[in-house]
Amino acid sequence: MRGGGGGSPTAVMDEAPLSDDERCRVPVLMGTSHAVFVSVSEGRPGDPSVSLRFFTAEGELPACGHGTVAALAFLAERAGSAGGEEYRATLHAAGRVFDGWSVPVREEPYVMAAFEPGPVDLREPTPIECDLVLPALGVTPDVLAPGIRVASVGRSRLLVPVATRSALAALDPDFERLRAACDRLGLLGCYVHSVPTPTGSLAARMFAPSIGVPEDVANANSTACLAAHLAGQGITDIAVDMGDSLGSPSTITATVQQSPSGPLIHLGGAAKVVRTVRLP
Structure with missing residues (x-):
């Protein structure tokens, strides 16, 4: 979301005895790109243990950043978090255990949610990947900026910098060709971003036809990958505008802090529960 509107609609459901094929139908039925399935068990007082599974129409994903933010908003609303009270949970997804939290925004119908996406692997792309x-x-070549990388937090994706926001907005990918390339290379998709300002402001578009999402409104995990990359250049706080090309503006924030175990990324955004639907 940005300014209380826009954002990437995500279906959030309590865990249920569904097959994977049935789970893939949920985002189709809900008209969303992704669905997240939530299972809550008792943990420490005030810190429930929550398992998450993420699906698109094409199958299961090991991680989904905006799905995690959506799940935290869903859980906070159900827990009755209000009046500035923070909601916290220990999250489990694809074998990882990590912290998530959300805080209501004063006098607004949404929360600010954040989590720790985990370590990011970065490498130089091969010539064939670029080609x-x-x-x-x-x-x-005239719009490509220095710093293209392959990054992974769960699955690999290509981070592609372009010189300006206008060059980013003008992109019109060949989705059949892009899907074939990503399938061949084992890439989740391509996160194309403008060069950041000195204060860490930039824009991005995420193209992922291989998982059934030609263009994603918001992609938080790719933003975490970019944050890890830019931290090596001394930029430790970024705010990334996404979704404008789809008429659904959102902003994702990421902060990188150094810790004894390496860089620690905090990834966040605004989210709210907009409607409740009973599926057939």
Whole structure:
């Protein structure tokens, strides 16, 4: 979300005895790109243990950043978190255990939620990765900026910098060609972003046709990947605008702090529960 509106609609459901095929139908039925299934068990007082599973119409994902934010908003509302009270939970997804939390925004119908996405792996792309993906994206040498990377927090994706926001807005990928390239290379998708300002402000678009999402309104885990990359350049706080090309503006924030075990990323955004639907 941005300014209380926009954002990436995500279906959130309590865990149920569904097959994976049935889980893949949920985002289709709800008209969303993703669905997250939530299972809550008792943990420490004030710190429930929550298991998360993420699906698109194409299958299960090991992680989903905006799905995690949506789940935290759902859980906070159900717990009755209000009046500035913080909601906290220990989250479990794809073998990882990590912290998540949300705080209501005063006099607004939404919460600010955040979590720790975990370590990010970064590497230089191979020539064949660039040769297959960049033409499919429509990124030409005159708009490509330095710093292209392959990054992973669960699954690999390509981070592609372009010189300006206008160059980003003008992209018109060949989605069939891009899907074929990503399938061949084992990539989740491509996160194309503008060069950040000195204060860490930038824009991005996420293209992931291989998982049934030609363009994602908001992609938090890719933002975490970018934050880890930019931290090596001394930029430790970023605010990324997404969704404008789809008429659903959102802003994702990420902060990188150094810890004894390495860089620690806090990833967040605003979210609210907009409607409740009983599925057939």
